[in-house]
Amino acid sequence: MTAKVARRWLHLVVGGALLMPYFLFVGTVVLALLGVPDFFTDPPALVLTFALALPLVAVTALVPAARPPAVALARGLTGAAPDALADGPARGRVDRSRTACWYVLHLGLGGVVAGATLAVPPFAVLLLALPVVRPGPRSPYTLPTAGPALYLTPIAGLALLAALAGVAAGAGAVLARAAPVLLGPSPRERLERAERRAAELAVRNRLAREVHDSVGHALSAIALQATAARRLLDGPAGGGRAFAGEALSAIEETARRTVGELDAVLGVLRESGPDPGTAAPGLAEGLPALLDRTRAAGCRVTVRGAPLPGVLPRPLDREAYRIVQEGLANALKHAPGAPVLLRLERTASRLSVRLAQPLPPAPPGPSDGGGRGLAGVAERARLLGGSATAGPCEGDWVLEVTLPTGAAPVPRTGEETR
Structure with missing residues (x-):
């Protein structure tokens, strides 16, 4: 893995961490009103919580002061050219809207990649070790314990890790390309610069x-x-x-x-x-x-x-x-x-x-x-x-x-x- 991909992966994980307050607010307040007791164990409720958290992200990102920290992170971790990004708070309606779109994209992709980063590696390690170590009776995973499929699980584990790296690299590249578009200076700011x-x-x-x-x-x-x-x-x-x-x-x-x-x-x-x-x-x-x-x-x-x-x-x-x-x-x-x-x-x-x-x-x-x-x-x-x-x-x-x-x-x- 190159240093650039690693930095972009870290940028996505930071986006997932920034998404957590919105995610927990929606899960504990909004979905509680809908009668969903535990959204973590209910996949449809989990997806709904994620979908409802992103508009809340967009609303809070309309604050002019939201752009400087996003620009600082993008400059340091995405590899975007420093001159391609704006300086200072977003002043116009269009600039605030572009900043809101950036936050939705960053935190949305970051939430998916961060969640996969937490879930995929432990499962991949289990698949790699399955031919040697059998899961206990209380394991939440339904895995083969005998037969030819047992010896194919290490390949599946490696494939999962490769897929996670590929998804993170692709999402990081998307953010790097979107940064100058969504966080770049407006024509007025370019003139002032x-x-x-x-x-x-x-x-x-x-x-x-x-x-x-x-x-x-x-x-x-x-x-x-x-x-x-x-x-x-x-x-x-x-x-x-x-x-x-x-x-x-x-x-x-x-x-x-x-x-x-x-x-x-x-x-x-x-x-x-x-x-x-x-x-x-x-x-x-x-x-x-x-x-x-x-x-x-x-x-x-x-x-x-x-x-x-x-x-x-x-x-x-x-x-x-x-x-x-x-x-x-x-x-x-x-x-x-x-x-x-x-x-x-x-x-x-x-x-x-x-x-x-x-x-x-x-x-x-x-x-x-x-x-x-x-x-x-x-x-x-x-x-x-x-x-x-x-x-x-x-x-x-x-x-x-x-x-x-x-x-x-x-x-x-x-x-x-x-």
Whole structure:
């Protein structure tokens, strides 16, 4: 016997055990009113009791809370696919009716199989032992005690056990096939489940973007600063050592800040932290520090235009910061030391971010570094209803992002260069 058949057999026996309260109630109360004193010894009364117990099962199974335990048993013992079964109580009339049908099927088949499981094995053992052990005069069974038929009883005993196993396997297979039909989610529940999965995937994607943008940018800056510091420390003493000290201080500050951002993102995974987006500052408040870190890593950045504090919606402000951060991280990674021109422009309806850098020997793209950063930028822009393009343009590598704002225009500030 396979483990799957054994689990389904156990599921049927549990159904028979669940049927017993209904069976005893009908036998002791209802049939007593009909004048049947002992329904256990009267086969017609026994069948009638069983038949009358099943409608009572159906009525009680109409309770919405009846579905979760049935689903839990079916998932664990029938082998039905977990996603094929519904979660939570039955909410609609159709769902409650399907649950009631499941209980009738489960407890009905379970009652038959459980009763046979209790009765057949002892009788089969008696048949197997009959050629050696004779039944006493008070035995309830009428069995041959002599002749050729006596030696055929072991075969009959084995046949009974095989028949019991076959009936249990067949009934278990019926329940396994019926479980997704009677306990499966309704169309509304399938839609809700799909929406929950989409929300979970959106959170995961956002977490991945936050980790990539924050940690990736920080590690790129740290690597360049550490390389520069090592080279200066290996050289002659003098002003180079002072610059190396500044680089090491920048590494310390970048690492400390990144640990805080990473902790906020991982807090979401632990379900104990804030929204991962809160780990990122806004463009107006975070841009000066971001520029300082980028310049400390050896990248010359020129900024034309800058957002004024408090004039952008918070989600847009935060995502725009991440976009600029990813663009500068790409510049550090693919062309360290090359000048970068960052242009920020705000109109009545949109915010434009443009980063341009002379083309390096190997321009950044999907074939260099996996392209996850640029894909994340495009995804952020798309979620905000904007657009993003990246590629060579007139001798430069250009990342251009346009985001809708829906707010009043902001005056452009002058040029800042360091």
